[in-house]
Amino acid sequence: MMFLRVLFLLALVFASVPSRADVDITSKFSNQGSVANTRHNMTQRQSSGGGPSAAIMDPYRNDYQEVCVYCHTPHAANTTVALPLWNRTIKVTTYTTYEQLGTSTLTQSVSQPGPNSLACLSCHDGQTAVDSIVNMPGSGGYSAAQMTAQNNSFLNTWTNTRGPDASVHLGMSAPDNTGCLACHSPDAGFVGAGATDFRAFRIGTDLTNDHPVGVTFPTNNGPGTDFNTPGGTKGSTKFYDRNGNNHMDKDEIRLYDSGAGPKVECASCHDPHGVSPGGGAFNPTFLRVSNTGSAVCMTCHSK
Numbered sequence: 181m182m183f184l185r186v187l188f189l190l191a192l193v194f195a196s197v198p199s200r201a202d203v204d205i206t207s208k209f210s211n212q213g214s215v216a217n218t219r220h221n222m223t224q225r226q227s228s229g230g231g232p233s234a235a236i237m238d239p240y241r242n243d244y245q246e247v248c249v250y251c252h253t254p255h256a257a258n259t260t261v262a263l264p265l266w267n268r269t270i271k272v273t274t275y276t277t278y279e280q281l282g283t284s285t286l287t288q289s290v291s292q293p294g295p296n297s298l299a300c301l302s303c304h305d306g307q308t309a310v311d312s313i314v315n316m317p318g319s320g321g322y323s324a325a326q327m328t329a330q331n332n333s334f335l336n337t338w339t340n341t342r343g344p345d346a347s348v349h350l351g352m353s354a355p356d357n358t359g360c361l362a363c364h365s366p367d368a369g370f371v372g373a374g375a376t377d378f379r380a381f382r383i384g385t386d387l388t389n390d391h392p393v394g395v396t397f398p399t400n401n402g403p404g405t406d407f408n409t410p411g412g413t414k415g416s417t418k419f420y421d422r423n424g425n426n427h428m429d430k431d432e433i434r435l436y437d438s439g440a441g442p443k444v445e446c447a448s449c450h451d452p453h454g455v456s457p458g459g460g461a462f463n464p465t466f467l468r469v470s471n472t473g474s475a476v477c478m479t480c481h482s483k
């Protein structure tokens with residue numbers, strides 16, 4: 181009887197393990213309802229119960245006590261980049277693009293990442309601290325120089341009313357496992373215990389092992405070609421209008437145009453606020469559509 185029960189439990193476990201592409205690395209955030217309940221809440225405090233112990237991270241990044249402010253500000257935003265009310269430092273960088281890998285199959289040209297990738301890379305390339313913003317909450321606390329460069333003495337002017345002041349301002353760090361990864365990786369952990377392994381989230385500045393971004397969408401698309409036609413248009417941005425409502429909804433894959441035609445960027449596939457397929461948990465890894473059955477890929481690629 182006991183043996184059978186164990187077998188049954190094992191069967192349940194195996195039956196419920198989805199493929200890697202469909203799961204998030206376990207989180208203390210619920211990953212539903214709001215960006216506040218995801219890993220993109222840089223206060224690292226969950227709004228209601230059960231979240232991670234933010235105090236552990238307090239010495240390493242400012243707790244601005246607001247979720248949006250790590251990325252957006254209502255006033256005095258970063259004007260060096262065409263992004264919605266952007267509050268983060270965008271360090272001028274030359275990325276190694278996918279094209280430099282030199283595959284013989286690529287037909288389109290690849291430029292440096294556009295704004296809708298630079299937003300993500302402002303944290304995920306590991307060069308800039310997650311709390312490096314232009315305009316801090318409240319009055320004062322503004323630095324125009326922050327638009328393109330991280331200045332720690334400016335960041336040190338913030339006083340954390342909920343815990344210790346940050347003495348250092350960490351980014352994800354590439355290529356070494358310093359920064360947040362000093363704890364959030366198994367091999368370099370100086371504290372380690374309980375810290376999730378975040379190495380997979382560190383994209384770095386070498387984009388040759390990532391799906392091309394800044395890559396032009398082929399003008400030759402539609403039936404008989406390798407690419408499906410994005411039917412929806414908003415300005416010069418194109419999108420796959422799944423529900424046919426002529427509106428660029430957050431659960432629709434899109435192609436951004438910053439002047440050189442529609443291109444694939446990080447936010448083509450991901451929405452950094454989280455997207456729920458129907459009221460409950462967000463799609464894993466901030467994807468606009470669940471990638472079950474490779475649905476993300478087959479939106480664009482006709483394969």
Ligand code: HEC
Nearest residue numbers: 207208209219232233237240241350360363371373374375
């Ligand atoms: C001194 C070690 C240490 C450093 C440095 C550190 N963390 Fe953490 N972090 C932890 C530990 C331990 C936990 C788990 C604690 C908990 O959940 O109560 C954690 C939890 C988290 C979580 C929640 C994970 C989840 O989804 O459950 C996030 C997000 C996070 N840290 C981000 C960061 C970022 C961003 C940085 C760099 C600014 C950083 N951490 C630096 C130790 C650290």
Ligand code: HEC
Nearest residue numbers: 215220221247248250251252263264296299300447452453
């Ligand atoms: C981790 C960074 C991050 C956080 C935190 C964040 N955003 Fe955003 N937000 C972005 C990025 C990146 C874009 C641009 C998306 C794109 O390229 O399409 C964006 C776009 C937007 C837009 C315009 C396009 C859209 O998706 O509607 C609004 C409005 C917005 N954010 C509001 C908010 C609010 C309100 C909060 C806080 C509750 C918030 N965001 C938190 C990164 C963030």
Ligand code: HEC
Nearest residue numbers: 204205219250299300303310378381446447450452465466
């Ligand atoms: C303010 C900094 C910041 C910005 C901007 C940002 N991220 Fe993140 N992102 C993080 C942190 C911190 C984590 C948690 C893991 C870590 O610390 O490495 C994370 C986690 C993720 C994850 C893993 C989620 C999971 O649970 O598996 C994905 C996917 C992701 N980000 C994509 C994006 C994309 C795409 C953009 C732009 C549209 C973006 N991020 C913008 C800081 C940021």
Ligand code: HEC
Nearest residue numbers: 200201297300304380381383391393445446449465471476
């Ligand atoms: C063509 C679609 C597409 C584009 C473009 C794209 N991603 Fe992803 N990304 C995905 C899919 C699908 C996954 C989930 C695959 C998996 O779990 O390995 C993912 C996973 C991730 C993860 C979680 C780590 C991992 O490997 O699972 C991070 C972080 C991330 N993406 C960030 C980015 C950033 C930053 C960019 C832009 C430089 C970007 N993505 C561009 C489709 C895309």
Ligand code: HEC
Nearest residue numbers: 283285286287288395396397398433444448476477479480
């Ligand atoms: C938003 C549209 C879009 C989505 C979604 C998308 N791709 Fe692509 N992909 C492209 C474009 C455009 C190219 C460039 C094609 C070319 O140059 O011929 C490309 C190129 C590629 C290449 C070829 C690179 C080479 O060296 O020839 C592969 C492989 C690929 N994508 C796989 C995927 C996978 C796997 C997914 C799902 C995780 C995916 N794509 C999702 C648009 C997309």
